[in-house]
Amino acid sequence: MDTSEITFAKQYLSNVQLDLSVAAYTKVPTTWHDDDYTPDFNKLYFIIEGEGYLKVGDRRFSPLPGDLILLPSGNIQSYGTINENTFGKYWCHFRAQIGQLDLFQILNTSSLIHVTHPEWLKQKFEDLIYWHHHESLTSLMHVHSILLEIVAFFVEQCETVNINTKTINSLAKIDHVLQYIEEHLSDKLSISELAQVAHFHPNYLIRVFKKATGISPIHYINRMRIEKAKHILRSTHLNILEISDSLGMDIAYFSRMFKEYTGFAPTDYRQLFATDHEPPVSAK
Known part of the structure; x- marks a missing residue:
């Protein structure tokens, strides 16, 4: 290696x-x-x-x-x-x-x-x-x-x-995929696109990705998007439509996934962090 x-x-x-x-x-x-x-x-x-x-x-x-x-x-x-x-x-x-x-x-x-x-x-x-x-x-x-x-x-x-270099080489390519996902969360990511990043067949990518992370690529992407949405809700005044658009998600799908992952609707989650302190700055 x-x-x-x-x-x-x-x-x-x-x-x-x-x-x-x-x-x-x-x-x-x-x-x-x-x-x-x-x-x-x-x-x-x-x-x-x-x-x-x-x-x-x-x-x-x-x-x-x-x-x-x-x-x-x-x-x-x-x-x-x-x-x-x-x-x-x-x-x-x-x-x-x-x-x-x-x-x-x-x-x-x-x-x-x-x-x-x-x-x-x-x-x-x-x-x-x-x-x-x-x-x-x-x-x-x-x-x-x-x-x-x-x-x-x-x-x-x-x-x-x-x-096991074959395993490690495959996992190293998955690391590149994870970085790509983080840099393109606002894009309409597909399995085919991620497979091209790793130079894998799409079916093989799904199998190796799940071995490396324990979850499927789509599940991982949704989780990362919800984590970013949580940060935006806590730190900006962007409305729910603007947030879903910034993450490349339909607003209805975004709201449903957010509640599935957190147990709260996006507006309810934001309310949990409402304080009397200075209002949050705009998202960058």
Whole structure:
């Protein structure tokens, strides 16, 4: 990848959304095993003691104490014990999404790393477990922060990390489309026009756009227009017809979409922000 693609990849990966479903420490029983199943979540196992095996696809691992193993979602997996000296492990199940893509669809990493300072990682898992079971207002913030740190640590320590350049190149083109939309909100934008910006077939654009943003291009355009309309309503005296015209929307369609997105009619929304302060300036 060139420098601009690397920069985009870094910014894109920073948008990862993590969702932890479970975190614990377990000394597994001798009956611990499963064969050839495909989870829809990622797993991290940090081995503290014991023996056993793990398989991801055709690769079999016999991790040792101090090893941290990633089992990514969407891959056929197996695991089991080999004797009475079973694994004692910290572990967690989590999802890591960027739009509709899993993080490890974008990043191809090693499956196993050996942790040279296990006490640090052990404490991170202890903290993760603590906050996962805590009921405070900020507990989820702590969970997300710690899990993100563990995932970043794993990626940094991998011997090999490759970015799915086909995916990133497509997403970089979507970034250009987003910029184009922002600069042309007042125009009658079409899928064909946006597809030309990205040099995609229209159907492929819709598919990639939704993977990147979680919504369709039309939904995104409407959302951006409503956000701009909210700003205009709060800061200018333009009437509803002038605002809808400035956004390239029919007034009836604009009013309906505005209420659908905000729960208020445009005039009611403006009234919420009416004050005795100086009147707003004209829109620029």
